[in-house]
Amino acid sequence: MLTGRSASAAPAGADVDTLPALVGPASVEVTARYLKVGDGYTSTLLVNGYPAEVGAGWLSPLTGWPGRADVVIHIEPLAPQVAASRLRRQRARLESSRRSDAEHGRLDDPSTEAAAADAAELADRVACGASRLFRVGHYVAVHATSLEELTESVAHVRATAASVMLDTVPATWRQMQAWTSTLPLGVDSIGMRRVFDTDSLSAGMPLASADLPAPLPGDPPSASGVLYGVNTATNGIVWHDRWAADNHNSVVLARSGAGKSYMIKLETLRSLYDGVQVHVIDPEDEYRRLAGAVGGTVIDLGAPDVRLNPLDIAADDTRPDARNRRALFAHALVNVLLGAAGQAGGMDPVERAALDRAVNAAYLGAGVTNDPATWRRPAPLLRDVAAALEADGSPPAVTLAARLSPWTTGSFSDLFAGPTTTRPTGHLVVWSTRRLADELRAPGMLLALDTIWRVVDAPPAADPTGGRRRLVIVDEAWTLLRDGEGVRFLNRLAKAARKRRAGLSVITQDAADLLGSELGQAVIANSATQVLMRQAPQAVAAVADSFSLTGGEARMLLSAQRGESLLLSGSNRVASHAVSSYREHALCVTGNTDPEETP
Known part of the structure; x- marks a missing residue:
């Protein structure tokens, strides 16, 4: 001794x-x-x-x-x-x-x-x-x-x-x-x-490994994480825990047909095994089968009986600035609505001031003040804001009311025509936007994200799950990334999610929309986990430059088979191929895909 x-x-x-x-x-x-x-x-x-x-x-x-x-x-x-x-x-x-x-x-x-x-x-x-x-x-x-x-x-x-x-x-x-x-x-x-x-x-040099590293000496092994697939270089298991990274966000870039939705559905299913509550923005109705199999909730935005009121205040939210938060979100939503209609420039400062007055007037007209005791009363609707704009009488207010008419009294008003009818509950909540018209896709995704964020950001006393981990998946995010206000919302969500035990996963097939703006680059910078799948030759140079890929990694993305990906986490990089059981495969293929097809 x-x-x-x-x-x-x-x-x-x-x-x-x-x-x-x-x-x-x-x-x-x-x-x-x-x-x-x-x-x-x-x-x-x-x-x-x-x-x-x-x-x-x-x-x-x-x-x-x-x-x-x-x-x-x-x-x-x-x-x-x-x-x-x-x-x-x-x-x-x-x-x-x-x-x-x-x-x-x-x-x-x-x-x-x-x-x-x-x-x-x-x-x-x-x-x-x-x-x-x-x-x-x-x-x-x-x-x-x-x-x-x-x-x-x-x-x-x-x-x-x-x-x-x-x-x-x-x-x-x-x-x-x-x-x-x-x-x-x-x-x-x-x-x-x-x-x-x-x-x-x-030949034994350099002393590097194609596998993700094990925990450092003295660090306890991770008790969570999901199976991402099999290492294409060593046939080892690629097991990654996003909750042990610097932040819990991820970004997935892949061209159409590379198998990104299949891989994300596998991650969703395996995250549910790990006790994570998952919210999915689903533009193509691909997650319905998975939600039905695990007892999840599907919210069909665009269905006649489904409505979301952007001015709702949670009755159990007692923060003193809760009403002001809803007023600020109304500004973001109106900007997206006007941008979806092709009205360039959104609101000018005069119209923004008129909207602020109208939102406050609508709340006061409904008897909702800054007193939390009044927040249990029915919140005003978007058409009430339009009516307040018309009652304002100033030219900017009247003009803005006219610009908002398609969503207050026109063809696109169904989504906002009444109080909120659906509450997101359950361990898997899928927000399907397939029924929405193209002009309502971006606003619908923003409304869903806002509702999810209100669940994530709920005060501890109002959270019945006791601080449960939550994963927010935005599939086909290019719909939202083309709108400046939508990118800003994702950026804010990516920065604030970690402190609330939440992670944001952004999936897009259009790399230019994410890489071509400073806000999109900020979303990537705030994502500790990055997954790259097969890329188009026109986009691989930009992707390689943004993620500091080697020549071999860039060539791998050009020739990657369906389901193959390059996982980047900090300074670690590993190539993997998604694998699934027969039951998982049956749940993860899309409704119009041959069940015998492999990823």
């Missing part, structure tokens, strides 16, 4: 003596096959057998092992004269074996023939300076929090190494020397080395 002294008990000035106590573990317990280091356990494996040939990235299975394992390489270059001498002796031994077999009439040994040819080729390259020889040792330190977990992890690491023809043995009765050899001290106390040439050694 080696025990370090407490740093506070160390005498002043004893720099060398106190260094182990300052940076080392509290204690190290040595056994034959493992060490107990502090509160954890570690066991070191030695690589003592290698395949005859190695390819690029041959160490990746070990460096990408999904757990805490330190892969350590000790490299010692051999002097050219020593390398040449060893190669001559090796070639002499192999030639002697060949001649002995020939003299005794034995058949040629294929392994000896291959080794002789390799030795001759290597000797030629060393002689002309094209390659060098190195003495190399590979050690793997496996860490765990319990002895049972350590035993299982060591077996898993050995099986992983065996899958690429690497033989490993535990450092029995030399665990202390082996462990210190894996520390960043530059000391190899084991000395189990093999001779590598430059090509074989460099």
